[in-house]
Amino acid sequence: MSTHFPHTETPSAELAGVSLSYAKHGPVLKSLDWQLLPGQVVGLLGRNGSGKTTLLETLLGLREPDAGTVRVFGQDAGRLDDAARARIGYVPQQSDLFEGFTPAQLLAYFKSFYPRWNEAKVEGLMSRWDIARDKPIRKLSGGQQQRLSIIRALAHEPDLLVLDEPVASLDPVGRRDFLRELVEQVLDRGTTVVFSTHILSDLERVAFNLAFLSEGRIALQAPLDELLEQVRAFTGTVTELASLFSRLGAQPLKRTPLEAGRERVLARLPAGVAVPLDAQAVNLEDLFAELT
Amino acid sequence: MDPTHFVHINTGSPEPIYRQLIEQVKRRVAAGQLRAGDEIPSVRELAQALAVHPMTISKAYSMLEMEGVLERRRGLSMVVAAQHQKAQPTADRVELLRPTLEKAAAESRQLELPKASALQLFKTILDEQAS
Amino acid sequence: MNTAAYNQLLLAFWRQRDRESPWGRRAMFALAVLGLALSIYLVPQLTAPLLAVAAALVLMSLWTAIIISLMQQNHPHVARCVPRHLRQTLETALVSWATLSLACAALLWFFLQKMPSFELLLLGAAALLTFLGWALREWQLWLVISIGPVLFFGTGLDRRLAPFVAAVRELWLAQPLTLLGLSLLVLGWAVASLFGKGDDAHRASYTRFDRIRRASEDSMRGKYAGAGAFGEAGKWLSRPFELALSGWQRYAVSRAEPTLPSVMRRAEIVLHGRQHWLYQSLGIVLGLVIAALSFMLAFALAGQGLQENWTKGAYGMAIGMASMGFNPAFGLPNMLWHSRREQALLRLLPGMPQGVALNRAVAWTQLRHALCAWALTTAGLGLLAWAAGEAALMCMGFGALPLCAGWLLRPPSRMKAPTAWATIAPVMAFIFGGWGMYALHLMLHLPLLVLASLSLVTSVALGAWRWRALVAAPAALPAGRLA
Numbered sequence: 001m002s003t004h005f006p007h008t009e010t011p012s013a014e015l016a017g018v019s020l021s022y023a024k025h026g027p028v029l030k031s032l033d034w035q036l037l038p039g040q041v042v043g044l045l046g047r048n049g050s051g052k053t054t055l056l057e058t059l060l061g062l063r064e065p066d067a068g069t070v071r072v073f074g075q076d077a078g079r080l081d082d083a084a085r086a087r088i089g090y091v092p093q094q095s096d097l098f099e100g101f102t103p104a105q106l107l108a109y110f111k112s113f114y115p116r117w118n119e120a121k122v123e124g125l126m127s128r129w130d131i132a133r134d135k136p137i138r139k140l141s142g143g144q145q146q147r148l149s150i151i152r153a154l155a156h157e158p159d160l161l162v163l164d165e166p167v168a169s170l171d172p173v174g175r176r177d178f179l180r181e182l183v184e185q186v187l188d189r190g191t192t193v194v195f196s197t198h199i200l201s202d203l204e205r206v207a208f209n210l211a212f213l214s215e216g217r218i219a220l221q222a223p224l225d226e227l228l229e230q231v232r233a234f235t236g237t238v239t240e241l242a243s244l245f246s247r248l249g250a251q252p253l254k255r256t257p258l259e260a261g262r263e264r265v266l267a268r269l270p271a272g273v274a275v276p277l278d279a280q281a282v283n284l285e286d287l288f289a290e291l292t
Numbered sequence: 293m294d295p296t297h298f299v300h301i302n303t304g305s306p307e308p309i310y311r312q313l314i315e316q317v318k319r320r321v322a323a324g325q326l327r328a329g330d331e332i333p334s335v336r337e338l339a340q341a342l343a344v345h346p347m348t349i350s351k352a353y354s355m356l357e358m359e360g361v362l363e364r365r366r367g368l369s370m371v372v373a374a375q376h377q378k379a380q381p382t383a384d385r386v387e388l389l390r391p392t393l394e395k396a397a398a399e400s401r402q403l404e405l406p407k408a409s410a411l412q413l414f415k416t417i418l419d420e421q422a423s
Numbered sequence: 424m425n426t427a428a429y430n431q432l433l434l435a436f437w438r439q440r441d442r443e444s445p446w447g448r449r450a451m452f453a454l455a456v457l458g459l460a461l462s463i464y465l466v467p468q469l470t471a472p473l474l475a476v477a478a479a480l481v482l483m484s485l486w487t488a489i490i491i492s493l494m495q496q497n498h499p500h501v502a503r504c505v506p507r508h509l510r511q512t513l514e515t516a517l518v519s520w521a522t523l524s525l526a527c528a529a530l531l532w533f534f535l536q537k538m539p540s541f542e543l544l545l546l547g548a549a550a551l552l553t554f555l556g557w558a559l560r561e562w563q564l565w566l567v568i569s570i571g572p573v574l575f576f577g578t579g580l581d582r583r584l585a586p587f588v589a590a591v592r593e594l595w596l597a598q599p600l601t602l603l604g605l606s607l608l609v610l611g612w613a614v615a616s617l618f619g620k621g622d623d624a625h626r627a628s629y630t631r632f633d634r635i636r637r638a639s640e641d642s643m644r645g646k647y648a649g650a651g652a653f654g655e656a657g658k659w660l661s662r663p664f665e666l667a668l669s670g671w672q673r674y675a676v677s678r679a680e681p682t683l684p685s686v687m688r689r690a691e692i693v694l695h696g697r698q699h700w701l702y703q704s705l706g707i708v709l710g711l712v713i714a715a716l717s718f719m720l721a722f723a724l725a726g727q728g729l730q731e732n733w734t735k736g737a738y739g740m741a742i743g744m745a746s747m748g749f750n751p752a753f754g755l756p757n758m759l760w761h762s763r764r765e766q767a768l769l770r771l772l773p774g775m776p777q778g779v780a781l782n783r784a785v786a787w788t789q790l791r792h793a794l795c796a797w798a799l800t801t802a803g804l805g806l807l808a809w810a811a812g813e814a815a816l817m818c819m820g821f822g823a824l825p826l827c828a829g830w831l832l833r834p835p836s837r838m839k840a841p842t843a844w845a846t847i848a849p850v851m852a853f854i855f856g857g858w859g860m861y862a863l864h865l866m867l868h869l870p871l872l873v874l875a876s877l878s879l880v881t882s883v884a885l886g887a888w889r890w891r892a893l894v895a896a897p898a899a900l901p902a903g904r905l906a
Contacts (some may be wrong), residue, residue, distance in 0.1 A: 012593070023906075040346055055769070060767075060770075061770070062767050062771075062901060062904075063904060064771060064782070064897060064898075064905075078777070078778070078898065079777045079778055080771075080777070082681070082773035083773070084776055085771050085772060085773045085775075086773045088771055090767070091770055092764065092767060095762055097765050097768065098693065098765055099695075100665075105669065105672060108673075108676050109672070109676055109689065109692075110772070111676075112679035112689065113679070113686075113689075113774050113775075114772075114773060115773065125378060150669055165771040166401075176343050176898045177696060179343035180340050180343045182343075183339050183340055183343055183344070183345065183346065184340060186338055186345065186346060187339065187340075187346050195411070200304070201303035201304060204303045204304070204309065205301070205309070205342070205343050205344045205345070206301065206344065206345050206346065208345045208347050208348065225308040225309075225310055225311075225348070225351070226310065228306055228307065228308045229308060243900055275553065277394070277398050278398070281306035281307075282306055283304055283305055283306045284303075284304065285304060
């Protein structure tokens with residue numbers, strides 16, 4: 001299936017051995033390695049409090065890791081030059097920023113910094129999503145604020161788009177609209193997109209790859225299609241399953257002990273291997289619950 | 293062809309989206325809803341309409357092309373392949389039922405039903421639906 | 424009787440105190456005790472009354488804390504949905520009101536050698552507490568109280584109402600207890616009507632109250648919400664300020680260039696928010712205009728006596744001018760903390776400096792703001808000193824300069840969330856610095872020039888040391904991430 005991966009040599013972003021801990025909460029990221037290739041659309045999955053926001057902030061150089069390196073477009077993330085920053089778009093989790101500005105003021109403010117700004121697209125989105133241009137941002141509803149935040153991030157046509165729960169306040173139609181915008185970005189420009197969200201149905205549609213953040217590391221990153229086809233849940237005694245796995249060449253991902261020496265194991269079969277019929281198929285929600 | 297209603301995607305299912313696409317297109321071709329030469333929405337159109345990653349659509353289309361269901365034309369959108377002039381012969385269409393029947397067979401085994409009872413039930417249902 | 428609910432209601436204000444910053448409270452307490460001790464030292468014959476007044480003030484602050492907390496707990500949803508909550512809140516409020524009024528009155532009556540009658544003191548205390556309760560929710564009452572008497576006496580209303588006042592006094596002397604009883608009933612009803620039962624009117628008044636309460640809590644943490652917190656009138660008053668800033672923003676954006684000054688000019692609008700130099704200067708101009716107008720009015724009304732002796736008030740005016748000029752600048756670092764989430768987006772803008780250049784740019788923006796404010800205020804103080812012939816007033820300027828160097832040059836990346844202490848500390852330091860200089864001048868007779876050079880040398884040394892530390896620190900923005 002690797003022909004469906006966009007293949008280039010230099011990653012858009014690369015984290016190597018990144019560790020970060022907070023004084024009060026303890027270690028959050030533990031020697032984390034992660035790579036984003038150009039054109040990938042990666043969904044970042046993790047429980048509440050697992051460090052998704054911290055990871056995304058570290059990726060963009062907004063937090064310094066205690067150890068390890070973070071590189072974006074080949075540069076150190078803490079010291080990106082103007083050209084690199086002009087290619088990055090970020091939608092943070094809180095959308096009520098710049099609450100004293102009006103949308104018109106906010107967009108004019110940001111436009112003054114960026115060399116490239118797609119005014120036509122901004123106008124189109126503002127009118128399609130019906131955002132009042134001259135009302136202070138603090139007076140807009142949560143959904144409007146999020147939409148504005150998205151427009152602001154897309155306006156300068158970034159090559160790397162980082163989204164932290166971008167659609168938490170949007171209704172289903174709003175989310176569908178946003179996903180369509182993302183798809184258009186990917187189509188038109190091959191933008192690399194990383195986004196974290198709890199809305200799994202959105203991830204399934206748009207994310208081609210998933211990264212599971214668990215215990216401070218990226219436990220697994222793989223295309224969603226492969227995971228759905230190759231991962232199965234097996235129930236049986238420990239010995240039965242061990243022999244089954246060695247016969248099939250399966251890789252156990254998560255073990256949950258049950259009573260009386262039995263266990264339930266989520267295992268990934270190699271591509272092309274016939275799936276035993278009594279193995280349970282999993283969906284994205286099961287994967288989330290087990291792997292994060 | 294309105295791309296929004298071309299296929300129906302179920303999220304939250306163990307079946308990957310590209311698989312769902314392939315199965316639905318095959319079923320419609322087999323049932324004669326899509327005839328040879330009918331235009332298929334382009335990857336871009338369908339991706340935007342369904343809000344799905346274009347790679348997924350393109351993967352499904354490639355596999356359908358490999359299986360001979362769809363045909364690529366240079367510079368134009370894909371079309372249903374020429375050999376599907378009329379509905380497929382029964383033998384091929386029956387094969388499309390295999391996944392569903394395999395699931396039914398697995399359930400019947402779990403319930404420890406004798407083969408005859410399961411087949412009887414299937415026959416009854418088919419009779420009901422026919423009338 | 425189940426006292427748990429009443430305990431919760433009454434003690435909420437203590438349990439919900441800001442544990443993060445006990446030093447703000449302790450500093451205020453220490454200052455108060457110090458002030459009291461000083462007054463007793465200076466005027467020993469008034470010890471008893473002073474103590475009584477101090478105790479009464481303490482009781483009144485206790486009442487303020489209790490009534491604010493109770494009003495806060497009287498949320499419309501809770502009043503409607505939690506059984507008996509409204510009734511218990513009312514009972515707690517009325518009992519506290521009665522107890523504290525009685526205690527205040529008793530204290531004052533006992534220590535003031537029984538001079539005014541107990542009934543009068545009780546009425547006065549009860550009325551004051553009621554007024555305080557209402558004024559905490561309807562801020563317009565403060566305006567009425569400050570402007571009211573002037574209008575009342577100035578327009579001769581007191582003369583026209585004199586017969587009425589005489590009649591009331593007669594009634595009081597004849598039937599004190601009846602009148603007291605009636606008045607207390609009315610006042611008690613006023614206290615009770617502070618609380619609502621969850622209907623629309625209650626919702627509206629609760630929103631108003633909550634907005635003011637939040638704004639005052641925020642301002643304790645250095646985040647000034649502007650006059651918008653005061654409802655429609657406040658928003659109307661702050662329109663000119665906001666228009667001015669929008670104009671400035673439009674100008675900065677239209678003249679945008681990739682150079683550092685242009686970038687920092689635009690960034691400053693976001694970094695400093697409501698403490699932007701434009702807001703502060705306009706505020707000071709407004710303050711000066713109001714002061715000048717009041718001054719002229721007082722001059723015109725008071726006649727010769729004031730015109731010759733106005734220099735006696737020069738110290739007060741100097742303190743006022745110095746506070747107006749210096750204190751706003753000390754709130755700038757707090758604004759960096761409050762705009763930290765916007766700073767994440769600013770960091771990603773092309774053109775923003777990185778690393779050491781960023782530290783320098785942010786520090787210089789703040790330092791320049793503070794130094795300009797200092798220069799202008801000291802010039803103003805100099806003018807006042809020259810006009811009043813009292814050169815020692817300049818000491819306040821000398822005291823403030825090292826503070827500018829020290830307070831504003833702290834590395835923002837390691838900032839903690841600003842608390843009441845962080846807001847008060849620079850003000851107190853400035854007061855001590857200014858008064859310390861003045862004391863040195865008075866007691867050691869050090870000439871002003873020596874003091875000025877002392878201040879300058881300290882500031883430059885402090886500034887150089889802090890600057891070096893700041894430049895070596897991690898990137899300034901986003902602020903507070905390494906706390």
